[in-house]
Amino acid sequence: MKPRHKKIAIIAASVTALTISAILVLNVFQSNLVFFFSPSQVVAKEAPVGKSFRIGGLVEEGSLKRQGNSTTVSFAVTDTAEAIKVVYTGILPDLFKEGKGVVAQGKIANDGIFYADEVLAKHDENYMPPEAASALEQAAKAQKASLTQ
Amino acid sequence: MSINWYKYASPASFYFLAGKMIWYFSIAAAVLLIAGLYIGFFVAPTDFQQGEAYRIIFIHVPVAWMSMFLYVVMAFWAGIGLAFNTRLSSMVATAIAPTGAMFTFLALWTGAWWGKPMWGAWWVWDARLTSELILLFLYIGFMSLQAAIDDPRRADKAGAIIALVGVVNIPIIYFSVQWWNTLHQGASVSITQSPKMATAMLAGMLIMSLAAWMYSIAMILKRTRAIILERERHTTWVAELKGTKR
Amino acid sequence: MNWNSWSEFFSMGGYGFYVWGSYLVSVICIAGEIWLLSNRWRTLQKSLGQRVESTIREKKNEATS
Numbered sequence: 001m002k003p004r005h006k007k008i009a010i011i012a013a014s015v016t017a018l019t020i021s022a023i024l025v026l027n028v029f030q031s032n033l034v035f036f037f038s039p040s041q042v043v044a045k046e047a048p049v050g051k052s053f054r055i056g057g058l059v060e061e062g063s064l065k066r067q068g069n070s071t072t073v074s075f076a077v078t079d080t081a082e083a084i085k086v087v088y089t090g091i092l093p094d095l096f097k098e099g100k101g102v103v104a105q106g107k108i109a110n111d112g113i114f115y116a117d118e119v120l121a122k123h124d125e126n127y128m129p130p131e132a133a134s135a136l137e138q139a140a141k142a143q144k145a146s147l148t149q
Numbered sequence: 150m151s152i153n154w155y156k157y158a159s160p161a162s163f164y165f166l167a168g169k170m171i172w173y174f175s176i177a178a179a180v181l182l183i184a185g186l187y188i189g190f191f192v193a194p195t196d197f198q199q200g201e202a203y204r205i206i207f208i209h210v211p212v213a214w215m216s217m218f219l220y221v222v223m224a225f226w227a228g229i230g231l232a233f234n235t236r237l238s239s240m241v242a243t244a245i246a247p248t249g250a251m252f253t254f255l256a257l258w259t260g261a262w263w264g265k266p267m268w269g270a271w272w273v274w275d276a277r278l279t280s281e282l283i284l285l286f287l288y289i290g291f292m293s294l295q296a297a298i299d300d301p302r303r304a305d306k307a308g309a310i311i312a313l314v315g316v317v318n319i320p321i322i323y324f325s326v327q328w329w330n331t332l333h334q335g336a337s338v339s340i341t342q343s344p345k346m347a348t349a350m351l352a353g354m355l356i357m358s359l360a361a362w363m364y365s366i367a368m369i370l371k372r373t374r375a376i377i378l379e380r381e382r383h384t385t386w387v388a389e390l391k392g393t394k395r
Numbered sequence: 396m397n398w399n400s401w402s403e404f405f406s407m408g409g410y411g412f413y414v415w416g417s418y419l420v421s422v423i424c425i426a427g428e429i430w431l432l433s434n435r436w437r438t439l440q441k442s443l444g445q446r447v448e449s450t451i452r453e454k455k456n457e458a459t460s
Contacts, residue, residue, distance in 0.1 A: 010297040017290040035275040035330045093269030120268045125337040127346040133197035201408035205417050251424050259417040266413045
């Protein structure tokens with residue numbers, strides 16, 4: 001390659017690289033900086049209206065219902081303050097469970113129900129054997145019981 | 150007794166010192182890798198929520214840590230080379246980039262293969278994943294820019310600027326899970342909090358991280374030696390290498 | 396010990412595809428890096444050796460003529 005061609009190639013390569021990075025960064029910072037909205041934010045109308053967005057929180061205990069034999073499920077996403085009902089048809093991730101984290105993508109309809117077309121499980125950063133987890137759960141229950149007495 | 154550290158700042162003496170050290174680091178890496186994998190697969194218990202799938206952590210976290218750490222080290226040496234015009238530091242920076250890029254790629258790859266079964270998606274555009282992808286582009290940008298410039302000293306300078314500008318991305322990657330809502334979970338191990346992992350799991354992860362360190366050092370030393378030979382092939386000391394194997 | 400048999404080890408509680416998929420690619424990448432680097436080293440040694448030998452020959456020729 002001639003030196004001049006090389007120089008042009010360098011400039012082109014670095015400009016492309018910078019542009020791609022800039023586009024990615026802007027894209028993330030604009031729409032995905034907030035990867036999901038909490039139910040409280042949705043109730044406060046901070047989430048986009050009529051547009052697809054993500055809602056995140058915990059699957060409310062006892063809210064998960066399967067509709068007949070279909071793969072359609074409904075559950076409530078809660079942040080303990082507010083809860084939003086979500087309806088989803090499809091396969092749920094393995095970690096999807098009541099009381100665990102969830103992020104769903106979809107739209108809010110006029111009936112106030114969030115119709116999701118993708119449901120992702122959000123797990124926490126704790127890792128331990130099942131015995132330790134159940135021991136912790138027992139301890140938490142015992143503490144709760146002693147508090148209510 | 151004082152050691153004359155400046156002596157090792159010359160490519161020639163570094164060349165000989167590194168040649169001896171590579172073997173120690175390689176052996177340490179191999180031993181730690183075997184120990185880490187053994188603990189990870191045979192000693193560490195099953196996880197209460199992720200079952201056996203969490204065992205990807207023993208490769209994912211070490212490579213992700215190294216990808217960020219190596220970038221900082223690369224930018225440091227590139228910056229030193231730019232500021233003080235020291236040949237060796239720039240060569241070390243150039244030698245770090247391929248290993249760093251490989252670890253970044255592996256962090257993304259193993260993350261995808263962990264995300265699919267656990268989250269339900271190979272990839273999401275959340276702040277953690279996107280900033281790690283940008284890190285890969287920074288490494289690739291650094292390498293391709295240096296490869297495109299014939300004069301090594303000018304390549305060093307141009308690379309140093311990319312490397313230094315890109316350092317901003319490192320705290321963004323690290324703190325992304327705290328600053329923004331992400332699908333990626335928070336840190337299990339941090340300086341300020343006690344680890345959120347069972348001891349055997351933590352041990353496996355830390356030993357694998359040490360193995361990744363040792364491996365990186367061995368690779369970087371070896372690559373630096375190659376770069377020294379390539380760049381200094383017309384000097385007398387390289388010509389005198391004849392007969393002395395390696 | 397976590398596993399009762401090798402097949403249990405390989406199936407990883409049903410996540411074998413994902414666990415081994417990530418480890419396999421990691422092994423390939425690391426082995427690839429080692430291979431590329433030692434290749435680079437070998438060709439470098441070869442070219443340096445040839446260069447050094449040719450200069451020695453030149454010097455000899457100069458001395459004899």
